[in-house]
Amino acid sequence: MTDPKLVGEAAEELFQQQAYNCCESVATAVARAIGYDCGCLPALATGMGGGVGHTGQVCGAITGGVMALGLGVARLGLKNHAAEKDKANEWASELVEVFNREFNYTTCHDLIGIDFAAADWRTEYGQKGCKARCSRFVNFAAAWTAAHLAAECP
Known part of the structure; x- marks a missing residue:
């Protein structure tokens, strides 16, 4: 596994x-770090930007992390779909919790x-400098997700 900071x-x-x-970035970087270099991943994540279809809801950095966590669960080889879903939900909840603790919010808006x-x-x-702010969210979510999976x- 690549150093989480580098991810x-x-x-x-x-x-x-x-x-x-944001979602494409996190999901793709973490997936590559754990050995999945699927060209379809950015396409799957495209509609998640701007808080899911530009609705301002859950931050795409979070949803990208959740997608990557799902790939990590697949690596566990639990052989039980219910157990995989439980583990994925547990890890997703942790990501939402730490993201909220770090940034006080979880929605894009x-x-x-x-x-x-x-x-x-x-x-x-552009005027509000959102690209720089969103970069922090992307970096944090990807690094946390990579560290968690490691x-x-x-």
């Missing part, structure tokens, strides 16, 4: 330089204050 930086790089959204329904949301996103998965 956070890789996710941030995808977000800043490759124009991936509360974290950055953007109304994605507004016609000029991209302008406001500790929990053999």
Whole structure:
């Protein structure tokens, strides 16, 4: 497993330089770190940006982490779908809890204050410096998820 700090930086790089959204960045960076380099993963995560379809709901950095945690659960080989779901839900809850503790919120709207329904949301996103703020969320979620998987998965 790659150093979690480097995974956070890789996710941030995808977000800043490759124009991936928050969910795509976290899910892809963590997946690569644990040995999954599936080209379909960013496509699966695309609609999660902006708080799920630009609704301002749960932060895409969290949903990307949850997707990657699901890949980690698959590596455990539990052979029982109910046990896999329980473990995935447990880990997802932990991510939401630590993210909320770190940033005081878990929704995109509360974290950055953007109304994605507004016609000029991209302008406001730039003016408010949201890219830099979102980069912190992406880095944190990816690094935490990678550290968690390193500790929990053999």
